[in-house]
Amino acid sequence: MKYLDEFRDPVAARSLVESIRRSATRTWTVMEVCGGQTHSIIRNGIDQLLEGAVEFIHGPGCPVCVTPLEMIDRALEIAARDNVIFCSFGDMLRVPGSSADLFSVRARGGDVRIVYSPLDATRIAAENPDKEVVFFGVGFETTAPANAMSVLHAQRLGLANFSMLVSHVLVPPAMTAILSSPTNRVEGFLAAGHVCTVMGTAQYGPLVDEFGVPIVVTGFEPLDLLEGVRQVVELLEAGRAELRNAYPRAVTDAGNTVAQKALADVFTVTDRQWRGIGEIPASGWTLSDRYAQFDAERKFGVGDLRVTESAECRSGEVLQGLLKPNECPAFGTTCTPRTPLGATMVSSEGACAAYYQFRRLAASV
Amino acid sequence: MCLGIPGKVTEIWDEAGTRMSTVDFGGTTKTVCLAYLPDMAVGEYTIVHAGFALTRLDEASANETLRMFAELGILEEELGGLSGEELGA
Amino acid sequence: MSEPLPDPTNWVCPLPLRETKRIVLGHGGGGILSEELIENLFLPAFGSAGLPSRDSAVLDPGGGRIALTTDSYVVNPLFFPGGNIGDLAVNGTINDLACSGAQPLGLTAGFILEEGLEIEVLGAVATSMGKAAADAGVGIVTGDTKVVGKGGADGLFINTAGVGVVPDGIDIGPERARPGDHVIVSGSIGEHGVAIMSVREGIDFGTTVTTDSAPLHRLVAAVLSAVPDPAAVHALRDPTRGGLVAATVEIARAARVGVELDEHLVPVPETVASACGFLGLDPLQVANEGKLVAFVDPAHSEAVLAAMRSRPEGADAVLIGRVVEEHPGMVVARTAFGTTRVIERELGEQLPRIC
Numbered sequence: 001m002k003y004l005d006e007f008r009d010p011v012a013a014r015s016l017v018e019s020i021r022r023s024a025t026r027t028w029t030v031m032e033v034c035g036g037q038t039h040s041i042i043r044n045g046i047d048q049l050l051e052g053a054v055e056f057i058h059g060p061g062c063p064v065c066v067t068p069l070e071m072i073d074r075a076l077e078i079a080a081r082d083n084v085i086f087c088s089f090g091d092m093l094r095v096p097g098s099s100a101d102l103f104s105v106r107a108r109g110g111d112v113r114i115v116y117s118p119l120d121a122t123r124i125a126a127e128n129p130d131k132e133v134v135f136f137g138v139g140f141e142t143t144a145p146a147n148a149m150s151v152l153h154a155q156r157l158g159l160a161n162f163s164m165l166v167s168h169v170l171v172p173p174a175m176t177a178i179l180s181s182p183t184n185r186v187e188g189f190l191a192a193g194h195v196c197t198v199m200g201t202a203q204y205g206p207l208v209d210e211f212g213v214p215i216v217v218t219g220f221e222p223l224d225l226l227e228g229v230r231q232v233v234e235l236l237e238a239g240r241a242e243l244r245n246a247y248p249r250a251v252t253d254a255g256n257t258v259a260q261k262a263l264a265d266v267f268t269v270t271d272r273q274w275r276g277i278g279e280i281p282a283s284g285w286t287l288s289d290r291y292a293q294f295d296a297e298r299k300f301g302v303g304d305l306r307v308t309e310s311a312e313c314r315s316g317e318v319l320q321g322l323l324k325p326n327e328c329p330a331f332g333t334t335c336t337p338r339t340p341l342g343a344t345m346v347s348s349e350g351a352c353a354a355y356y357q358f359r360r361l362a363a364s365v
Numbered sequence: 366m367c368l369g370i371p372g373k374v375t376e377i378w379d380e381a382g383t384r385m386s387t388v389d390f391g392g393t394t395k396t397v398c399l400a401y402l403p404d405m406a407v408g409e410y411t412i413v414h415a416g417f418a419l420t421r422l423d424e425a426s427a428n429e430t431l432r433m434f435a436e437l438g439i440l441e442e443e444l445g446g447l448s449g450e451e452l453g454a
Numbered sequence: 455m456s457e458p459l460p461d462p463t464n465w466v467c468p469l470p471l472r473e474t475k476r477i478v479l480g481h482g483g484g485g486i487l488s489e490e491l492i493e494n495l496f497l498p499a500f501g502s503a504g505l506p507s508r509d510s511a512v513l514d515p516g517g518g519r520i521a522l523t524t525d526s527y528v529v530n531p532l533f534f535p536g537g538n539i540g541d542l543a544v545n546g547t548i549n550d551l552a553c554s555g556a557q558p559l560g561l562t563a564g565f566i567l568e569e570g571l572e573i574e575v576l577g578a579v580a581t582s583m584g585k586a587a588a589d590a591g592v593g594i595v596t597g598d599t600k601v602v603g604k605g606g607a608d609g610l611f612i613n614t615a616g617v618g619v620v621p622d623g624i625d626i627g628p629e630r631a632r633p634g635d636h637v638i639v640s641g642s643i644g645e646h647g648v649a650i651m652s653v654r655e656g657i658d659f660g661t662t663v664t665t666d667s668a669p670l671h672r673l674v675a676a677v678l679s680a681v682p683d684p685a686a687v688h689a690l691r692d693p694t695r696g697g698l699v700a701a702t703v704e705i706a707r708a709a710r711v712g713v714e715l716d717e718h719l720v721p722v723p724e725t726v727a728s729a730c731g732f733l734g735l736d737p738l739q740v741a742n743e744g745k746l747v748a749f750v751d752p753a754h755s756e757a758v759l760a761a762m763r764s765r766p767e768g769a770d771a772v773l774i775g776r777v778v779e780e781h782p783g784m785v786v787a788r789t790a791f792g793t794t795r796v797i798e799r800e801l802g803e804q805l806p807r808i809c
Contacts (some may be wrong), residue, residue: 001410001424001427001428002371002391003371003389003410003422003427004370004371006431009434011438012431012434012435012437012438013436014438014441015437015438015441015442016434016437018441019440019441022441022444036369066395070426089415116415116416116417117415117417119398119416120415120416120417139415142414142419143370143414143415145401145417145419146414146415146416146417147415149398149400149401149417149432153383156382159367194369194414194419197412197419197420198371198419198420206400220369223434227430227434237384248423248426248429248430249422249423249424249426249427249430250412250420250422250423251420252420256401256402256419256420258400258402259401260402262401277441288401330412
């Protein structure tokens with residue numbers, strides 16, 4: 001058992017597709033709120049396989065895409081300073097701020113480094129005591145434990161030159177915001193499997209009860225996605241709003257309690273701007289006061305910055321599932337991976353980038 | 366960026382009070398922090414994200430899921446949903 | 455070659471260079487230091503010790519047309535699992551000739567060295583080049599050396615040019631691909647790119663993957679003699695930077711045809727797949743240095759496959775797709791699930807300097 005190929009078996013995929021098609025009496029709209037799932041759905045053509053039975057609306061599941069413009073501009077300001085080594089996940093480098101991106105800051109001489117893990121950033125801090133090392137802490141609940149541990153690590157090692165620019169976002173409040181919107185079309189949800197490995201499934205029960213929608217915790221491989229959809233459609237056809245776990249090999253109801261303790265210690269909940277959507281209350285994490293010395297925002301005093309979003313960019317509507325990327329007039333014309341207008345075209349998990357990268361013949365010819 | 370992929374723990378050691386491990390992703394190995402999985406053992410599988418192991422993969426559960434897919438296949442064939450031909454139509 | 459080649463791993467600096475551990479500007483000046491470098495490092499490494507020096511090499515092409523290619527190698531780091539910038543340069547240039555159906559006649563080697571480069575490093579690289587050239591049966595017939603100031607060259611840059619002869623009756627070029635053609639790859643993909651990335655700073659991961667760098671001119675010769683008419687081989691390309699995607703897209707665009715690839719038939723070693731999965735990369739976009747893609751007349755693809763598989767560098771050759779009239783200029787991948795997606799070249803380098 002290697003946990004990969006087995007969950008990509010085309011024969012089993014065929015049975016799952018047939019089962020979904022057999023049970024669907026109409027087209028159901030289903031949303032996933034996880035960039036990794038969006039990427040996998042489009043790359044494998046899951047949406048193609050289920051056309052007519054399921055319409056996918058790709059939710060704001062790409063943390064790179066929803067990082068607020070002000071936060072990008074703060075990052076750019078800090079990264080451009082002398083004596084700062086700015087560390088970030090690779091995806092963030094090309095996300096456009098008001099007038100630049102981290103990549104261009106690097107081209108102009110800023111010390112911007114791509115890291116795979118925040119522990120790489122603490123290591124760089126330990127190795128460069130005369131520099132200020134800042135890590136760009138974006139991500140959902142899946143990434144937060146890594147970021148939390150690096151703060152604890154920095155504290156233990158007494159790294160006074162390490163700080164984190166925190167812009168964490170949370171999935172359940174985003175789902176609440178979408179379901180509460182008067183223009184909501186989503187009838188069923190695939191809950192993000194890896195977020196749930198950390199947080200468990202408890203937060204989704206109340207959403208099921210309040211909004212009467214089925215929510216199924218789902219994985220990432222093609223068979224996992226199909227099984228998640230199969231369960232959602234089964235529930236929708238039966239008119240039952242329930243919470244189910246279709247990824248039991250990785251997700252337990254309780255989640256990772258050790259990680260949850262660290263998260264509760266290091267972070268506190270805050271209101272957060274979601275780029276393209278607006279403010280969602282209690283939808284983000286920021287560093288709690290006891291770790292204030294590691295908060296880059298406070299350390300560098302990057303307070304109020306004036307931000308200007310591209311007028312043409314409609315990533316907000318894409319993120320809310322109101323517009324498909326290829327329905328946007330700028331898609332593939334003024335907005336391409338080479339010249340992105342917004343974050344959804346930059347990040348490899350963004351819906352616009354996924355549509356562009358894995359675009360269909362029908363949309364191209 | 367948010368890649369969480371399954372790998373097997375092949376080695377565990379302590380580094381200044383933190384549990385670290387080598388995880389093998391089918392020929393590619395990486396050093397991964399086990400701080401969040403204190404009772405993870407060598408030979409077990411985990412999902413790794415941003416340098417940290419987040420959860421233990423349950424083999425019995427995985428086999429159960431695959432068995433369910435196989436049963437679904439048989440059911441679909443009985444219902445006439447599957448034809449004998451290869452995929453790729 | 456007139457002398458056995460020294461073992462690259464055991465390279466010992468011959469006497470006149472012993473006092474200098476590092477390259478200095480004078481080594482590129484054309485004077486005594488330059489001559490010592492050539493006589494005592496390059497010529498022995500290339501196996502032409504003692505040959506009279508000339509301003510240009512003079513080669514007899516025999517019949518046929520001249521094929522000419524050039525490449526510059528700026529790979530970083532200089533040494534990577536399975537090879538280094540030197541043998542990469544030799545094999546890469548031979549392969550460019552091979553993909554035009556040319557038999558290589560000779561190579562040039564132009565070096566741009568950074569002041570401060572350790573002589574030992576240069577010696578090891580030059581010896582690898584000589585060995586690779588000898589293994590391929592192709593001479594390094596002329597060269598040049600320049601030295602730039604510190605910071606100017608990442609240690610060492612190499613430019614090579616290759617000259618070859620295309621026999622009469624051979625007409626291989628991307629524009630010749632046509633609907634109905636079978637698309638064949640000579641072996642598994644993604645090894646070179648993964649090998650480089652594994653030693654790139656900041657990414658480091660453990661892997662057993664080594665570069666697949668190898669000369670392919672004998673493979674091409676075997677293929678051309680296996681078909682009744684060499685015109686059956688329409689196009690050849692070695693999928694280096696940009697991988698299989700770049701190679702097939704370029705041919706599709708040049709010939710204004712569509713290409714369909716069966717993704718699940720493309721051979722990807724598990725070690726490459728896991729590294730790509732870990733890094734979030736598509737193996738189809740990862741560089742190769744010892745593989746080629748062939749577009750052939752379908753009536754003869756079995757013969758081409760058999761010819762490739764008869765040689766070690768083509769043992770895993772397999773049919774992976776076909777040329778179609780639809781969607782000209784575009785390459786479409788069919789997944790194992792029967793779904794399709796258009797595959798595009800990457801915007802730029804995923805990482806700097808992999809070849």
